[in-house]
Amino acid sequence: xxxxxxxxxxxxxxxxxxxxxxxxxxxxxxxxxxxxxxxxxxxxxxxxxxxxxxxxxxxxxxxxxxxxxxxxxxxxxxxxxxxxxxxxxxxxxxxxxxxxxxxxxxxxxxxxxxxxxxxxxxxxxxxxxxxxxxxxxxxxxxxxxxxxxxxxxxxxxxxxxxxxxxxxxxxxxxxxxxxxxxxxxxxxxxxxxxxxxxxxxxxxxxxxxxxxxxxxxxxxxxxxxxxxxxxxxxxxxxxxxxxxxxxxxxxxxxxxxxxxxxxxxxxxxxxxxxxxxxxxxxxxxxxxxxxxxxxxxxxxxxxxxxxxxxxxxxxxxxxxxxxxxxxxxxxxxxxxxxxxxxxxxxxxxxxxxxxxxxxxxxxxxxxxxxxxxxxxxxxxxxxxxxxxxxxxxxxxxxxxxxxxxxxxxxxxxxxxxxxxxxxxxxxxxxxxxxxxxxxxxxxxxxxxxxxxxxxxxxxxxxxxxxxxxxxxxxxxxxxxxxxxxxxxxxxxxxxxxxxxxxxxxxxxxxxxxxxxxxxxxxxxxxxxxxxxxxxxxxxxxxxxxxxxxxxxxxxxxxxxxxxxxx
Numbered sequence: 214x215x216x217x218x219x220x221x222x223x224x225x226x227x228x229x230x231x232x233x234x235x236x237x238x239x240x241x242x243x244x245x246x247x248x249x250x251x252x253x254x255x256x257x258x259x260x261x262x263x264x265x266x267x268x269x270x271x272x273x274x275x276x277x278x279x280x281x282x283x284x285x286x287x288x289x290x291x292x293x294x295x296x297x298x299x300x301x302x303x304x305x306x307x308x309x310x311x312x313x314x315x316x317x318x319x320x321x322x323x324x325x326x327x328x329x330x331x332x333x334x335x336x337x338x339x340x341x342x343x344x345x346x347x348x349x350x351x352x353x354x355x356x357x358x359x360x361x362x363x364x365x366x367x368x369x370x371x372x373x374x375x376x377x378x379x380x381x382x383x384x385x386x387x388x389x390x391x392x393x394x395x396x397x398x399x400x401x402x403x404x405x406x407x408x409x410x411x412x413x414x415x416x417x418x419x420x421x422x423x424x425x426x427x428x429x430x431x432x433x434x435x436x437x438x439x440x441x442x443x444x445x446x447x448x449x450x451x452x453x454x455x456x457x458x459x460x461x462x463x464x465x466x467x468x469x470x471x472x473x474x475x476x477x478x479x480x481x482x483x484x485x486x487x488x489x490x491x492x493x494x495x496x497x498x499x500x501x502x503x504x505x506x507x508x509x510x511x512x513x514x515x516x517x518x519x520x521x522x523x524x525x526x527x528x529x530x531x532x533x534x535x536x537x538x539x540x541x542x543x544x545x546x547x548x549x550x551x552x553x554x555x556x557x558x559x560x561x562x563x564x565x566x567x568x569x570x571x572x573x574x575x576x577x578x579x580x581x582x583x584x585x586x587x588x589x590x591x592x593x594x595x596x597x598x599x600x601x602x603x604x605x606x607x608x609x610x611x612x613x614x615x616x617x618x619x620x621x622x623x624x625x626x627x628x629x630x631x632x633x634x635x636x637x638x639x640x641x642x643x644x645x646x647x648x649x650x651x652x653x654x655x656x657x658x659x660x661x662x663x664x665x666x667x668x669x670x671x672x673x674x675x676x677x678x679x680x681x682x683x684x685x686x687x688x689x690x691x692x693x694x695x696x697x698x699x700x701x702x703x704x705x706x707x708x709x710x711x712x713x714x715x716x717x718x719x720x721x722x723x724x725x726x727x728x729x730x731x732x733x734x735x736x737x738x739x740x741x742x743x744x745x746x747x748x749x750x751x752x753x754x755x756x757x758x759x760x761x762x763x764x765x766x767x768x769x770x771x772x773x774x775x776x777x778x779x
Contacts, residue, residue: 217421222399224298225269228276233299236292238309238316245299246317248324249279249289256328257288258355258538259321261346263314264339265297265306265393274519281527286539287332290321294342298397306338306394306428307367307442314346322353332538334358334530337466337496341366344448356537358530360459361496363469364448367441371432373733375469376707377658379694381671382734382743385465385620390429391415395422406731410434410745434744449476453483455537455544457530460491460710462555463501465620468691468709471656474565489565490529491712492553496621498522501555504627511625554652555688555713565710566655570769577642577661577723577764580756587634588679589641592721592766600759605726606638607670609738609749612730613639616687620732623687630677631685633724640725640756642766643679651715655769657689657708659723662762665698667738667752672704673729676766678713679720688713692733701757710769723766727754 227233231247238244247268251257260282266273268291279289295313296304322329331353333343340362346354363369370390373380384406392400400422404414412434419425445451458474460467477483493501503510512519529551535541548561562568576598577583579590583603590603613636616628634641659674673692677685691708715721728735737743738750758764 217402217405217417219418219421220401222267222270222401224267224293224398225271227269230276230279231269231291236317236320238295238313242295242300242302244292244295244301244313244317246290246292247275249283249291250326251283251286251288254286255326257286257326258328258330258332259288259290260534260538261317261321261331261333262289262291262335262339263294263310263317263333263342263346264291264335265294266338267298267399268293274523277519277523278527281523281531285531285535287534288326290317292317296397300397304394304396304427306370306390307341310342310345310442311349311445314342315349315351318346318349318351318353329353330355330538332356332358332534334360334534336360337362338366345442347448347454348443348445348451350445350452354454356455356457356534358457358459358533361461361464361466361470363466363473365469365473369466369469370428374465374692375472376691376693376709377705379696381673381692381694384731384734387415387429387433387734390432391418391426394428395419395424395426409747409749411734412744434742449480449483453486455486455488455533457488457490457533459529460489461494461496462491462553462711462713463493463495463623465496465623468707471710478565488533488547489550489552491550491565491710492525492559493555493712494525495624497625498526499622499624500525501624504624506625552654552712554654555711556716557652557714560712566769567771569772570654571772573768573770575644575721575766575768577756577758577766579642580758583640583642583756584637585635587631587641588643588722589634590643592642592644592723595763595765598758598763602755602757603640604753604755605640607667607727607736607738607752607754608638609735609751611638612728612735613673613726615729615732617732627686629684630675630687630724631679631683634685634722638726638728642723644721646681646718646720647715648717649773650717651721652771653688653711653713653715653768654771656710657766657768659691659704659706659708659764659766661704661706661764662701662757663695663698663704663754664701664757665695665752665754667736667750668697668699668740669736669738670695670698670752670754671727671733671736672706672754673724673726673733674706674708675724676708677722677724678715679722681718685722692729698754721766725756727752
């Protein structure tokens with residue numbers, strides 16, 4: 214094996230404005246916990262954050278976030294979860310968060326500076342720890358603000374991003390477990406994804422580190438543990454607390470989080486206390502209006518850009534917590550749904566999708582031109598398509614390259630993907646240029662029939678916005694794995710939800726392929742496990758279109774009379 218460069222990240226110093234405590238859990242394990250207190254407040258409500266990314270690192274910038282909360286009269290408590298950085302215990306994601314959440318809240322309310330009310334806030338894994346605390350049912354927990362996350366985060370890491378049907382294994386999830394959940398520290402490296410078997414890419418890293426990730430081993434190459442993190446109850450079955458679901462339209466966890474949102478909306482006891490904020494940002498809080506991001510707007514390195522980003526990051530959360538934790542205002546002062554229409558601005562509505570939104574369908578047609586040079590086949594109004602077939606290939610030695618290296622920061626690069634449509638292994642369908650704006654506001658899906666020369670096949674779909682200059686940028690994406698692919702199978706692909714204006718003189722475009730590498734694990738092209746296969750096989754996929762089974766893009770859009778927002 215070639216030498217692999219490993220960057221190791223250890224805990225950074227505790228910030229000057231924080232006081233660190235060693236908080237014992239019920240089994241005696243001690244968790245490192247920073248407390249930030251507001252000035253001149255004897256008893257304060259508390260906002261708790263429990264995360265695995267080093268509570269003192271610039272990556273999570275809690276020294277700056279805490280100032281915003283303490284200035285509003287909150288105490289802020291930020292804790293390294295069990296097994297990470299300064300906290301004791303084994304490094305096991307998801308396993309202990311319910312009990313540890315309860316015990317930490319119990320410790321908070323016993324402190325002399327606490328007024329007995331606790332809210333929670335945070336992204337990704339520290340959004341998941343909020344749902345775990347909800348399951349714990351501690352009576353002091355009054356509200357949560359989970360951002361860019363899902364209460365099924367463990368299954369996303371295990372199985373993939375989900376949608377309709379069987380998910381395609383997500384390489385970034387495997388990399389996450391293999392870098393952040395080895396031991397108390399964190400590691401960064403560039404695996405050699407050309408390795409066959411693919412597992413060797415990570416074996417090389419574990420050998421260089423001198424330790425393994427037990428969570429990676431439990432899920433790769435096959436899942437050996439199906440025990441979930443919620444022994445007590447699932448969050449949907451727990452006693453509801455007010456929740457502000459904060460969704461990024463360009464977040465790579467958008468699909469599972471919107472699945473959570475819609476599931477809770479279907480449950481009256483949760484729907485009554487669920488609020489939604491959904492905006493044009495990605496997992497790392499880069500925004501569409503600034504994409505692609507220049508140095509002056511990169512909050513990862515520029516302090517002024519970070520302060521501007523934190524306005525978006527904290528303002529709605531603070532308003533929400535002021536209502537449900539501090540009781541300063543009535544709930545009817547909050548919009549039930551606050552959502553951003555990309556390229557237009559923020560909107561409010563009483564529900565999601567917004568009232569008046571309807572579905573609109575487009576047929577994928579012009580099949581004879583679909584495989585080859587852009588613009589390919591056509592997207593036309595439903596019912597105007599034609600029957601036929603078109604093939605595209607899967608070559609394990611020439612995979613469709615992922616548009617970005619890091620989908621967590623998709624809008625940082627915001628790549629032009631027009632050239633992808635010129636590949637012979639990508640089907641392309643493009644609409645006529647719009648004469649009026651099309652305001653997408655709700656779920657989007659593609660429904661088609663596909664077969665393969667291989668027993669299994671992956672179907673990746675992207676919906677793109679084609680600008681007048683020919684550049685094409687992704688709006689939403691989705692993927693599904695077909696297990697009986699030699700027979701004509703339904704490829705029903707969930708592309709998630711969005712709020713996005715396709716402007717006049719722009720066009721819609723659909724890309725269909727069978728790989729997106731290395732963001733997703735390549736297919737074996739056989740019945741073999743895709744992680745352990747040494748000789749993956751090429752295959753041909755066929756899109757089958759008939760009057761009975763059209764290939765169809767289905768979007769949710771606002772009526773044209775509402776398309777005058779500016």
